[in-house]
Amino acid sequence: xxxxxxxxxxxxxxxxxxxxxxxxxxxxxxxxxxxxxxxxxxxxxxxxxxxxxxxxxxxxxxxxxxxxxxxxx
Amino acid sequence: xxxxxxxxxxxxxxxxxxxxxxxxxxxxxxxxxxxxxxxxxxxxxxxxxxxxxxxxxxxxxxxxxxxxxxxxxxxxxxxxxxxxxxxxxxxxxxxxxxxxxxxxxxxxxxxxxxxxxxxxxxxxxxxxxxxxxxxxxxxxxxxxxxxxxxxxxxxxxxxxxxxxxxxxx
Numbered sequence: 001x002x003x004x005x006x007x008x009x010x011x012x013x014x015x016x017x018x019x020x021x022x023x024x025x026x027x028x029x030x031x032x033x034x035x036x037x038x039x040x041x042x043x044x045x046x047x048x049x050x051x052x053x054x055x056x057x058x059x060x061x062x063x064x065x066x067x068x069x070x071x072x073x
Numbered sequence: 074x075x076x077x078x079x080x081x082x083x084x085x086x087x088x089x090x091x092x093x094x095x096x097x098x099x100x101x102x103x104x105x106x107x108x109x110x111x112x113x114x115x116x117x118x119x120x121x122x123x124x125x126x127x128x129x130x131x132x133x134x135x136x137x138x139x140x141x142x143x144x145x146x147x148x149x150x151x152x153x154x155x156x157x158x159x160x161x162x163x164x165x166x167x168x169x170x171x172x173x174x175x176x177x178x179x180x181x182x183x184x185x186x187x188x189x190x191x192x193x194x195x196x197x198x199x200x201x202x203x204x205x206x207x208x209x210x211x212x213x214x215x216x217x218x219x220x221x222x223x224x225x226x227x228x229x230x231x232x233x234x235x236x237x238x239x240x241x242x
Contacts, residue, residue: 005130005131005134008134012134012137015137015138015141016141019141019144019145022145022148023144023148026148026151026152029177030151030152030155030177033155033159033177034155036074037074037159037172037174037180038074038158038159039074039075039086039161039163047158051151054147055144055147055148058140058143058144058147059144061140062137062140062141062144065133065136065137065140066137068129068133069130069133069134069137072129072130072133
């Protein structure tokens with residue numbers, strides 16, 4: 001059990017970092033496509049709000065869980 | 074963005090049928106449900122229960138992994154949706170424009186003047202397409218592109234009628 005926690009102590013920040021980079025790249029590409037090729041600007045604005053709002057919520061939850069995991073003994 | 078010509082007006086803008094995006098999302102739906110089912114079933118086994126649900130630290134670690142997985146699926150879903158949303162046909166009073174989004178980094182745009190369209194054939198094959206009224210449209214042209222195939226469009230008969238009306242004007 002201790003070994004599992006030792007692995008997770010390294011893995012969780014690493015997963016968070018990878019998720020953040022993956023999200024950053026994909027978001028930049030998606031946003032570029034939506035603004036450049038999207039036909040309905042109003043609809044695109046709504047989609048951007050949903051996507052970025054939920055993404056930030058996901059990342060905030062992940063960050064909070066990571067901090068709790070790393071600080072909790 | 075589609076740049077319209079002078080006096081050009083969009084008459085209809087049509088995407089693939091929603092069943093196509095639903096079909097592509099099946100794997101994502103499974104990817105959401107299956108880990109939850111596995112955790113739920115494994116939680117009954119005592120050593121696993123102690124390992125993953127024994128204390129707050131373990132639960133937090135498990136939750137972090139689950140949320141990361143959901144976040145990954147959420148992002149992939151938006152990639153699938155973007156491919157669906159940007160894959161569109163636009164009929165204007167002057168042209169038929171078919172935009173095909175092939176993944177995030179490839180995009181085809183075919184533009185056919187309405188006056189070059191010679192014939193249109195529609196294909197609705199199978200139980201589901203007949204029930205949900207979607208099918209393929211074959212557009213025969215006089216230009217360089219001899220035939221344009223547009224797949225899985227909802228209401229192909231209506232689109233055919235609109236284009237034929239434009240040709241007859």
